[in-house]
Amino acid sequence: MRIALAATCIADTMFPGAPRATVRLLERLGHEVVFPRAQACCGQMHVNTGYFDEAVPVVRNHVETFAPVADGEWDAVVIPSGSCTGSVRHQQAMVCRRAGLDELAATAEAVAAKTYELSELLVDVLGVTDVGAWFPHRVTYHPTCHSLRMLHVGDRPLRLLRAVEDIDLVELPAAESCCGFGGTFALKNADTSAAMLADKTAHVRATGAAVVTAGDMSCLMHIGGGLSRQRAGVGTLHLAEILASTRAEPTALPPARRAATEVAR
Amino acid sequence: MTDARTEVLSRVGAALGRPGSGTTPAGKVGAAPRDVVVPRGYRAAGEHVAGSPEVLEQLVDRLVDYKAHVQQVAEADLPATVARLVRGLSAGRAVVVAPHGIDPGWLAGLGDEVAVREDSPASPLPATELDAVDAVLTAARVACSETGTIVLDGQPDQGRRAISLVPDVHVCVVRTAQVVQTVPEAVRLLGAHPERPLTWISGPSATSDIELDRVEGVHGPRTLHVLLVG
Amino acid sequence: MSRTFLGLPRRLSRPDDGAPPAGADGSSEQPFGPVPHPQAPLRWGDAFPVAAHRTLQDAQLRRNLGHATQVIRAKRAAVVDEVPDWEALRDAGSALKERVMAELPELLQRLEENVTARGGVVHWARDAAEANRIVTEIARAKGADEVVKVKSMATQEIGLNEHLAAEGIAAIETDLAELIVQLADDMPSHILVPAIHRNRTEIRDIFLARMGDAPPDLSDVPRELAMAARAHLRRKFLSAKVAVSGANFGVASTGTLAVVESEGNGRMCLTLPETLVTVMGIEKLVPDFEDLEVFMQLLPRSSTGERMNPYTSLWTGVTPGDGPSEFHLVLLDNGRTDVLADEVGRAALHCIRCSACLNVCPVYERVGGHAYGSVYPGPIGAILTPQLTASTGGVSGHGDVNAALPYASTLCGACYEVCPVKIDIPSILVDLRAREVDADRSRNGVDPWAAAMKAASWVMSDGGRFGLAGRAATLAHGLGGRDGVISVAPPPASAWTRTRDLPAPPSQTFRQWWAKEHETPRTPEEER
Missing domain, CATH: 3.40.50 (Rossmann fold)
Structure with a gap:
């Protein structure tokens, strides 16, 4: 599978170990990982704090960056975060609609439909629970x-x-x-x-x-x-x-x- | 100044975006809501028929859980059972109140040791007198096993609401055929006469107001005897 | 603010509750003195963060709440799990309430018609003052200087007791928890169990000090406390001429009203006095009698964690010879139409006051109900209170204390999960936050939050800019010292580092690593 990684803003800058491990894991399982460099943030912080207007450009950037998944260029988008995946699924389209951006909202929904949190991707999409890991702690x-x-x-x-x-x-x-x-x-x-x-x-x-x-x-x-x-x-x-x-x-x-x-x- | 009724209804209209309604107090006009279809995917009835052994067993289990006392009694033994329950309630002569439409046979076993006071809407006992009696005997309209609920609907065999409330002991006779499994079955039966005053009883009075611990026995009857007959 | 019994704010005078005058607890204070009520039922005290800061320091409160909420959570979970069609019931309950809102004008008029046809009198009240006036006039017409009350959120919300007291009429709360709150001159802290912040020992002390006729050897065994309340109130029940209640449901198609309770105090009030006045919010309708089959399954299990509550009373107007001979229904707006006008927020009106959201809320569990400064605390209060008070501030009212309420949540979603009518509280909280932010946009002055959010938006809406910002952050890598953590930071990050360390940024961002490991040499443009 060709899987696009949304690293999340916080992990990209503060905790690179998580997305790096995501890449290592998926590559070890035989998949190709791509990292679209235009990505930045899903917009969750702005939305949850009530700054919907300020969230719009952030959401737009995320949606446009990952829009190719809707056209089949990648098979899925993976996010190593439950809350960012939740924001993609439950908030992005709402924010777009509220701003009168119905077309962007539709794209956001199409991207969200192919976006998975890491454990969802592994278990539901890739059908694996034993990933061959060893961690003696x-x-x-x-x-x-x-x-x-x-x-x-x-x-x-x-x-x-x-x-x-x-x-x-x-x-x-x-x-x-x-x-x-x-x-x-x-x-x-x-x-x-x-x-x-x-x-x-x-x-x-x-x-x-x-x-x-x-x-x-x-x-x-x-x-x-x-x-x-x-x-x-x-x-x-x-x-x-x-x-x-x-x-x-x-x-x-x-x-x-x-x-x-x-x-x- | 418009009257309150007109104004409240006009505000509601404004809130729902209906034309010609003005605004709400905060100056808002709302959007029209979408049409709603109510999904009724829940169980309208249980898997067991009214009065079946499964349903009776469940009712007993629930009532006992609420700390009610339950006995299954043959019709013929009912007068004696009622008498046994009521007799011991007072050091002297026990007094039991009964609604005017109660089956007189149920009282047949009481004898001279128990005084029976009859109550009816036409000649109601004052609340202070009800406060002095030892027990009340009533029938019921319907019972629901899943929730352990008995419903009285104020008919002559059940009486005014006050008589099953003020006395400290309530002896309630439920016919097995009256026991349904689910709440919807009970509600639909009661829906035939929604205008009747209804009292749903699930065990003796109780409170959870102290540390959310349940304690049985507050203002309503502290003891509930349910006699399942049939 | 003066503080009285057990450290609580002094509250109001009550003409007669059978208690001895001041100082029965040995204090020199005069708790029943003519002190004007300093607090509005929907807006009292400090803003949430300040009030929470204070209540969090009350170790006794934390223990009481922690215990009580754990008990009720377990009970609720057990009785909900045994209902095979729980989710279908929630779906039906949610849709029914949505339908009620959509058809509210018609349903209200049907209810009015049916109540009137059965001998009841229907009144309409635009606001709290009007509702209070109606109830007062009825009580006065009956010559009552005392009314018995069934626990009711609507009458809490309008401050009915305080209003009646000012008019010389004593309102006697008969629900055990309400009685505890009333005796202690306290404010309620929970929708269902307003005295949830009190443990048994405190309740015993309150009864001994304030009840007047409590047995002197009263212990703190809950059963004994309940018996003391029974004895205390029985005389009132048998002699009261007027009762005041709320309603859990009003059936539009039949005019039937329902009160769901446990102790029998409700039945006493609804049955024995000659006159009954019921104050009901206009949103409490259900369309048809059969709809009760949904709500009477959802409410008890969500609320007290019982399969069914001990007593439910349903009545339709007046029944000759049985119960009150006079029945008044007061239909209350008091801000509800403002809530209804909000396309997202109107779902808050679906609430059936079960309080399951309070019991599972990790914020409520720590801070308690008083921190919310409203008779509606917890998650539902955080969306309902600011909306109900919209015409006098509330959300979008700059600087209003209630505007802080939508932020009193981590958006953990536990409330939504248990709500029997599926109110999406987290989404409404977020929407109200946006409402607040938008209202402040037109204001002058610099809000540091707004400035930070604007700047973050610019950085976070472009991969190149974000990459640069990340790279800049790596320069701070050394700040962490040998541990790699930052323990003291300037405001606003100091709010974080007061109790938590902050990791220093890594020496390399993820995208820097990716570029090194996964990308072929790039053009200068991409290198950016």
Whole structure:
């Protein structure tokens, strides 16, 4: 398959490991990955903060960049993010219509129809759950809200993780509870966000996992930021980074600020 | 100044984008909504027929879950069962209120130990008197097993709403043929007389207002006996 | 603001609730003094972030709410799971409510006709003041200086109790949770369980201090507390001449009204007094009697997590010899038509007040209902309150405290998932945010958020510009120091770094890596 990668703005600039792993993984599975360089962002941040007008050029850029998928130039678009995929599917056309851009809205819908979150692409489109990965560490999985409730990815990520060789996958308590990120919510309602994060990191730490993983780098940035501040000794990796890991080319454990006692040692 | 009725209806019209309606208080005129077709894909009836053993078993299970007391009683044993339930309620002579249209046979076993007060819309007992009686005996219109609900519709064998409310013990006789499985079956039956005052009862009164923990027994009857007959 | 019992804001005077005068709890305060109500039911206190900052520090509140919401979530999930056609019921409920909105003028008039034909009197109220006046006049005409009340959101919303108190009429809340709130001079914090922020020990203390006739050895066992309320209110039920209720549903085609409850206080109020006044929002209609078969399955399971609530009363006008001899129905607008005029936001009127969205909301669970500054808290409150108050500010009212409410959500979607009538709360929240942003565009002055969003839009709408920005960010890679993290940042990022680290940008963006690994040498134009 020829698969176009939408890297997401946040991973492109801040967490390149996730899209790099997505590329490695898909190429290992025998697919061709293309990265349309005109891409930037799906527009979710602008939409969710209420700046619809400002979202329009962002959305237009995304839709026009990935429009070739609708004409069959690529077989699919993959996004290693549940919330960005959700925005493509549920927000882009709405924003276009509100701006009176019906034609762009129609293109957005055509692109959205062939756009998949990573676990959807692997399980539903490529029909694979065992991707031949090896990751010999204790891992817990946080189902991000938009993966869970907007895309309904269900247990696809967990099926993929369970098939990873030597992984010690442990269940996260209260997994379905939001981590408190919410985009600009983390800034506009920082106190509430921090209270939610405190519960999430407590649950992560209770698992004794070395790594917390998820399908969204933004939520992982939030959870990881809390864990780092607490010096919890738990790192974050995107789902793709675990699935890309093999014996020949293992993904290293992410840097995690160690607990003070360990540092002292 | 226009009257409130005219103005509210005019605002509603404006909100729905109907011509000639002015605006809402915030100065808005809305868009006309689309036509709506209501999908009725839900179950209109259960898989079990009214009064079947499955339905009765489910009703009992639900009622017991609500902390109601349930017995299945043969028609012939009903008077004795009613008498047994009511007799012990008072140290002296127990008093039971019954609606004027109740099957007199149900009261036949009470004997002299129990006083029966009859209530009817024409000669209603005052609420303060109802507060002093020990129990009330009524029939029912329909019961729904999935939800453990019994419905009274104010007919002469069920009486005024107040009599099944103020006394602390409610003995309710439900005929097995009256027990349907689903809410839609019950509602459609009740829909034949929607004007009747309806009381849906699912167990004794209860509250979840303290820490969302359910506690049985508040203002309504604290004890509900259901006698399934037939 | 003066604070009274258990640290809550002082509220209102009540002429008589059977309680002893001030200071029964040993305090020197005068909680029942003639203090004017400082708060509007749909707009009180600080904006959400400020109010939340305060409530988050209340450890007792956090524990009470955490416990209560966990209990109710589990109960709801269990009883919803056993309904095989739950999604079909939600679809029907959603469409029925949409139909009600589309046909509202006709349905309201049908309801009026049918209630009138059965001996009821229908009143129309444009706003809270008008509704309050109607209820007061009815009570006064009956010579009542006291009315018993069934828990009702509509009467909370219009501040009926406070209005009646000012007119010398005592409104006695008979629902247990409302009673707790009323006795404590408190404000409600939940749609269904307004005293959800209180635990059993606090409730025991409130009863002992304020009820007047509570047994002195009252324990904090919920059953005992419920019995104390039973004893306290029975005299009121048996003697009241006028009752005031809300309604869960009004059936247009028959004129039938429904009240769904648990304790029997509703039945007492609806049945025993000679006069019944029901205040109902104009959106609470259902078209036909049979439609109750949908809502009476959706509501109890979503609300208290029961297969069915203990009691539901349905009545149609007046039934001679059974129940009240006089029935008044007050149809209330009070901002609803403003909500209805919003093509997206009008779905908020579909709400059947089950409160499932509050119980699952991770924000509500932490901050509690008071942070929302409205009798409608939680996710539904965040979309309903700003819209209901649109004519006096609300959303799009620059600087109005209610304009902060649509931002009081992470858009996690838990509310939408449980809503029995499928109100897409996250989408409406986003739409209201846009409404707010658009309203502010015409204002003078520089909003840092708007400026940042504009700049980000320019950068993020072009791959070349975005690539350059990413490359520029990599220059900050060194800021992370040896740990690779930034722990102190200037505003507005300081809101983040107060409790979380921020990773320093990587030394290479993804697209730089891609260019190196996957692309053949490019033209200078592409290199950009």
